[in-house]
Amino acid sequence: MRLVRRIAFVAVAMFGFGFAMVPFYNVFCEWTGLNGKVKGEATATGEYRVDASREITLEFITSLNEGMPLAFRAEKSKLKVHPGQYYTVNFYAENLTDRQLTGQAIPSIAPGLFAEYLKKAECFCFSEQKFEPHRERTMPVRFVVDPKIPEEVRDMTLSYTFFDITDRKPN
Amino acid sequence: MSAVTHEDLHDHHDHGPAKGFLRWVFTTNHKDIGTLYLTTALIMFFVGGAMSLVIRAELFQPGLQFVDPGFFNQMTTLHALIMVFGAVMPAFAGLANWMIPIMIGAPDMALPRLNNWSFWLLPFAFALLASTLFMDGGAPAAGWTLYPPLVLQGGNNLPFAIFSIHLLGISSIMAAINIIVTIFNMRAPGMTMMKLPMFVWTWLITAFLLILVMPVFAGAVTMLLTDKFFGTSFFNAAGGGDPVLYQHLFWFFGHPEVYILILPSFGVVSQIIPTFARKPLFGYSSMVYATASIGLLSFVVWAHHQYTVGMPLAGELYFTYATMLIAVPTGVKVFNWVATMWKGAMTFETPMLFAIAFVVLFTFGGFTGLMMSISPADLQYHDTYFIVAHFHYVLVPGAVFALIAATYFWLPKWTGHMYDERLGKLHFWLTAISVNVLFFPQHFSGLAGMPRRIPDYAVQFAEFNAMSSIGAFIFGFSQLIFVYVIIKAIRGGQPATDEVWEGAAEHGLEWQLPSPPPYHSWEVAPLVK
Ligand code: HEM
Ligand SMILES: [Cu+2]
Numbered sequence: 001m002r003l004v005r006r007i008a009f010v011a012v013a014m015f016g017f018g019f020a021m022v023p024f025y026n027v028f029c030e031w032t033g034l035n036g037k038v039k040g041e042a043t044a045t046g047e048y049r050v051d052a053s054r055e056i057t058l059e060f061i062t063s064l065n066e067g068m069p070l071a072f073r074a075e076k077s078k079l080k081v082h083p084g085q086y087y088t089v090n091f092y093a094e095n096l097t098d099r100q101l102t103g104q105a106i107p108s109i110a111p112g113l114f115a116e117y118l119k120k121a122e123c124f125c126f127s128e129q130k131f132e133p134h135r136e137r138t139m140p141v142r143f144v145v146d147p148k149i150p151e152e153v154r155d156m157t158l159s160y161t162f163f164d165i166t167d168r169k170p171n
Numbered sequence: 172m173s174a175v176t177h178e179d180l181h182d183h184h185d186h187g188p189a190k191g192f193l194r195w196v197f198t199t200n201h202k203d204i205g206t207l208y209l210t211t212a213l214i215m216f217f218v219g220g221a222m223s224l225v226i227r228a229e230l231f232q233p234g235l236q237f238v239d240p241g242f243f244n245q246m247t248t249l250h251a252l253i254m255v256f257g258a259v260m261p262a263f264a265g266l267a268n269w270m271i272p273i274m275i276g277a278p279d280m281a282l283p284r285l286n287n288w289s290f291w292l293l294p295f296a297f298a299l300l301a302s303t304l305f306m307d308g309g310a311p312a313a314g315w316t317l318y319p320p321l322v323l324q325g326g327n328n329l330p331f332a333i334f335s336i337h338l339l340g341i342s343s344i345m346a347a348i349n350i351i352v353t354i355f356n357m358r359a360p361g362m363t364m365m366k367l368p369m370f371v372w373t374w375l376i377t378a379f380l381l382i383l384v385m386p387v388f389a390g391a392v393t394m395l396l397t398d399k400f401f402g403t404s405f406f407n408a409a410g411g412g413d414p415v416l417y418q419h420l421f422w423f424f425g426h427p428e429v430y431i432l433i434l435p436s437f438g439v440v441s442q443i444i445p446t447f448a449r450k451p452l453f454g455y456s457s458m459v460y461a462t463a464s465i466g467l468l469s470f471v472v473w474a475h476h477q478y479t480v481g482m483p484l485a486g487e488l489y490f491t492y493a494t495m496l497i498a499v500p501t502g503v504k505v506f507n508w509v510a511t512m513w514k515g516a517m518t519f520e521t522p523m524l525f526a527i528a529f530v531v532l533f534t535f536g537g538f539t540g541l542m543m544s545i546s547p548a549d550l551q552y553h554d555t556y557f558i559v560a561h562f563h564y565v566l567v568p569g570a571v572f573a574l575i576a577a578t579y580f581w582l583p584k585w586t587g588h589m590y591d592e593r594l595g596k597l598h599f600w601l602t603a604i605s606v607n608v609l610f611f612p613q614h615f616s617g618l619a620g621m622p623r624r625i626p627d628y629a630v631q632f633a634e635f636n637a638m639s640s641i642g643a644f645i646f647g648f649s650q651l652i653f654v655y656v657i658i659k660a661i662r663g664g665q666p667a668t669d670e671v672w673e674g675a676a677e678h679g680l681e682w683q684l685p686s687p688p689p690y691h692s693w694e695v696a697p698l699v700k
Contacts, residue, residue, distance in 0.1 A: 003351070003352050003355060003356065004282070004348060004352055007347075007348045007351055007352070007382055008348060010382055010383070011344050011348075011382050011385070011386050012386070013386075014382070014383055014384070014385075014386035014387055015386035015387070015389060015390050016390075017386075017387060017390075018386065018387040018388075018389075018390025018391055018394075018420055019390055019394075021416070021419070021420060021423075022394075022405060022416065025413070025416050025419065026413075029413070032483075065320070065408075065409070066320070066324060104409045106408045106409060110481075112481065113483060161408065163407075163408065163409030165409055168402065168409075
């Protein structure tokens with residue numbers, strides 16, 4: 001009977017282990033920067049020395065989760081940037097429905113390991129966005145690439161996915 | 172407990188089986204429960220098989236002929252779930268129930284009531300899963316891996332599928348507990364751990380894998396459930412979650428799971444080959460250690476299923492090498508089987524034929540596995556028919572052949588009658604040839620770029636798919652011969668001797684019992700020398 005109880009305990013513990021992996025995964029990814037997730041807050045602070053000798057191509061990708069009824073695009077699909085210099089790129093989203101929509105944009109940066117060097121001063125992804133019926137909104141993103149970014153990085157991709165959270169909000 | 176009731180209990184033990192249908196509902200006898208598991212598995216094998224024939228019929232030609240794409244995806248999803256959890260796992264649980272007590276000289280499983288319960292959860296689990304077919308929006312269609320966010324976008328089948336998985340998980344965990352306790356506590360005097368038959372060893376290690384990973388899978392699908400219905404964001408990026416986390420949790424279960432399906436097959440083959448080669452198993456202790464190391468290594472290679480989701484270079488390298496490492500103990504096993512046959516006085520009865528085909532074709536599947544373990548190469552193979560070919564080679568001529576071999580091997584012991592050898596051989600040749608017609612061309616369509624889980628495909632894949640479908644139908648209908656042979660042997664036939672196979676008595680305790688064994692066997696434990 002002791003053996004039965006011990007094994008059953010291991011089984012229950014493994015069920016818990018699965019859930020314990022959730023915070024562990026988040027901490028691990030944050031620590032290693034593995035999944036290209038970035039904090040939902042401004043990380044660009046102060047001035048950087050502009051390195052005009054380097055040029056990094058930044059690509060912008062926009063997508064919609066589960067067909068959220070928006071027309072969502074970036075002002076341009078590519079931009080060549082100098083590390084250390086601030087840039088602003090506009091994103092546009094139009095609500096295609098007759099009702100009010102609330103969305104949350106989730107950024108993702110590739111290559112994930114260098115995500116921390118793309119620093120934002122202002123982003124529509126920092127908070128949820130409300131869209132009035134059939135209205136288009138202009139949403140600027142202001143950012144700078146940290147000049148400390150390793151030499152080998154020449155291209156980066158910044159992608160935003162809008163998630164429809166209209167029904168998630170209790171109010 | 173008073174002396175009188177003790178006597179009563181004792182008396183009760185000497186009875187044979189109860190009469191009628193209720194015998195099967197209330198039974199705590201390991202042989203009855205083994206039979207229940209095996210029968211259920213065989214039925215589910217045909218249910219899952221019918222679904223695969225729907226898939227192959229649709230893929231016989233390019234274009235959409237018979238089913239709509241949504242239903243096609245439901246078929247691929249249910250086919251896999253039913254074959255893994257409904258056919259192969261219960262079949263091995265059935266073999267464990269029938270054979271482990273007999274092979275270690277125990278009168279029954281250690282926890283007979285729990286045993287009854289773990290079986291009777293299954294019909295309810297399958298009913299839940301099958302009920303989704305009749306719902307609005309149909310059955311789950313996101314693949315057996317149930318990846319979010321896709322799986323969360325289906326209809327309301329999700330909770331049914333997930334509760335079904337919970338029940339199946341509880342059932343396997345209880346069966347695993349029972350098997351571990353039986354092997355640790357109920358061995359006959361003299362049956363030391365290093366004398367255990369290989370089938371018992373492999374099941375012991377499998378049982379540990381089950382205990383360690385089934386709960387993780389149950390947890391992961393529970394998170395899917397709360398994400399869909401209770402607004403949590405474990406895997407939802409909008410709420411700060413990450414769908415890739417699900418993949419890690421799933422494959423932490425999933426890779427050991429594929430070894431849960433194959434380790435008992437290794438055990439079966441390690442019983443059969445020595446019997447028909449009339450030699451002891453070559454390298455018994457290396458077999459035990461190889462099985463244990465496969466079990467351990469299976470926990471540290473899971474992300475070879477995720478090379479394409481994005482991993483740093485160090486991760487790709489680590490998972491590549493770790494995965495290749497598994498081929499070493501696996502190679503040891505294959506070497507030992509071949510060495511057991513080497514210069515043996517071999518005969519080729521049906522179980523031996525299936526066992527030899529297992530060694531050859533499973534090894535072939537292992538080789539394609541090695542190809543896919545190389546992460547830069549896997550970028551091409553991933554999610555194509557190449558991987559479909561890989562895992563069907565290890566699972567069909569692997570696990571399923573081992574199950575068929577085991578059935579032919581022990582059927583005379585179970586029923587007391589020899590099966591029809593001529594039909595057995597016919598079944599073997601039809602099966603062994605058609606399985607290759609079925610799965611071999613899939614390597615080529617995969618390498619040429621045909622993706623998996625699609626109902627329609629580009630015309631250049633037409634020939635390979637037509638071949639594959641023809642093989643599938645021959646394979647499927649050949650299995651009816653198998654059912655016929657089993658029923659025929661249950662009904663009657665040439666009586667089997669106690670040892671059934673020439674010289675088998677030296678190869679295990681089960682061959683020292685009468686055929687069929689009495690309802691309660693080894694009530695007096697044998698002495699193992
Ligand atoms: C030397 C042994 C093996 C190696 C190196 C190996 C390697 C791999 C790799 C790298 C993949 C992922 C391919 C991809 O998704 O691109 C894979 C998939 C798979 N393997 Fe193996 N494997 C081995 C043995 C086995 C065995 C013994 C089984 C089961 C009995 C098995 C069952 C599977 C299954 C079911 C999948 C596909 C899972 C899915 O995506 O649905 N493999 N294998
Ligand atoms: Cu694997």
